[in-house]
Amino acid sequence: MTILNKTPVLSDELDLWQRFTNGNSLAFETLLVTYSRVLFAYGSKYSGDDEFVKDCIQDLFLDLWQKRETLNQTVVVKAYLLASLRRRIHRALEHRRWLSGTPLDTVEHFSVEFSVEENLVEDETARSVVFRVKHLIEQLPKRQQEVVYLKFFQELDRDHISEVMSIAPQSVSNLLQAAIKQLKSQWKAEFFCISLLNLLVESPAFSTIL
């Protein structure tokens, strides 16, 4: 019986990763093309220096290529790459700050900006709701914002967020819960008397986490 090297789409990513760890240079190139953009977008949340972020991504890929034979064969590629980049950037930033004598507590600085794509908003009601939601997220502390960003804008699940941020899965849940609590009190203070917590808890997205 012939065994064909074909795999269903769900394992495409894993298949690519395994071909890469086996030293297939085309697979390496495909990884680069596929993930450099998302890595760059994520890395830029930690530093405004484009060249610095690109260097970190490049070093990350070169390291992976060198160590390819020793790498784990079954990883969730996106989460793995984001986690590795985050560690690498933090190390590099710490090193920089250490050299320049800046205190270490400023290292973990995650900064995400939200924007509203105006031409998708048809009417005033939609506009007021979308800006309200944007405002609420922007009020969250940085760590909570990062969790919300990874969960809803990078579409990672709890375990992968915990991998990326190097914190326990329980801490991810706690951060998300805190985010919800914050959103709830803000919502009450500034807008209608409705409880966002109840809403979010009822939504399947959050109930899997809480």
Next chain:
Amino acid sequence: MPQHDSQNIEKLIWNESFRNWVMHPTPESDAFWYIWQVSNPDRVADLRLARTVVASLQVRDRALSDPDLHQFVTRTLNRAEIEKPVELALPVARPLRWQPLGWAALILLVAGLGWQVWQHQLSAQKPLTYQALTQNAPVSLVERVNETRRLLKLQLPDHSTVWLHPRARISFPDPFTVDKREVYLTGEATFAVVRNPNRPFFVYADEIVTQVLGTRFSVRSVSDEKVVQVVVQTGKVSVFARQPAHQKTAPPDHGVLLTPNQQVIFSRKEERFRKSLVKKPQAIQAIPEGRYFRYDETPIAEVFGQLELVYGISIEFDPAVLKPCTVTATLEEGGLFEKLSAVCRAIGASYAVLDGQILVSSAGCG
């Protein structure tokens, strides 16, 4: 103005499956949310509003442009001491050479203009041909033609690969636009698409549109043939008929979803899709070690289950009728249809292929 319920809106905005549908719709999720709207007519206005919020609230990312990305990839490959695959020499690439043909080119250009205007006027009533589609594309395209007698391998701007069959033509913007990858095809080609859910990949082949995320499949659309054919090797693709009236609208809701080993044929005359199986279905996964295809009084349901798993094709049968049937055989040789024939012979059943599935009928074993 419609009445909104803030609770409903918030609930939808942070609902994972809702967000997924808005950001990366699939035929399945389209169907799900369509049914949701039908069963919650009073919440349709909320759903629309929530959809607007999800789609319009974005993270402002600093993006790598296509040239930046290209440069970055090349530089990284160089440092890793990997040579980039040599760009293939292309038999025909537009724009055509200008210099040695000054006069001829000028005449052609003038004639070309007249032709374009004429074509443009015609395209209003004409069927959707490759020519009409490429001429009316909103961005400028480059064209590649395979004038050789062999398969021609090309790389697209996103590093996806295309194997063009002889005489096939393909056009695409270089680079692709930011939000989607669109190519126009006439003739036959096989695609291996780099997965990128944020930039769906579309193939426009005359009247039909094929949408994929990342997969391997082939499209055959030869203008003088009566049918257009799409065959899936791995992954999932959806195929839609294109609406001639408004070219750039979202795919119409009548389409088909193809899984591996299925193909669809679109009849130009009837404008209808017919789904079936490919002639020689291929195993979509490595065959597991052990009891696969070596049967000793094995219940028929297990045999069909293994075939379904290996070939990714669903096999319908009446479990009540076939329950007593067992198979004793070694089926390691031959493809799916040979195996099916042998199994059906053994239990006195017959099978038929219908709508991309296999139906087994039998009077039972008794």
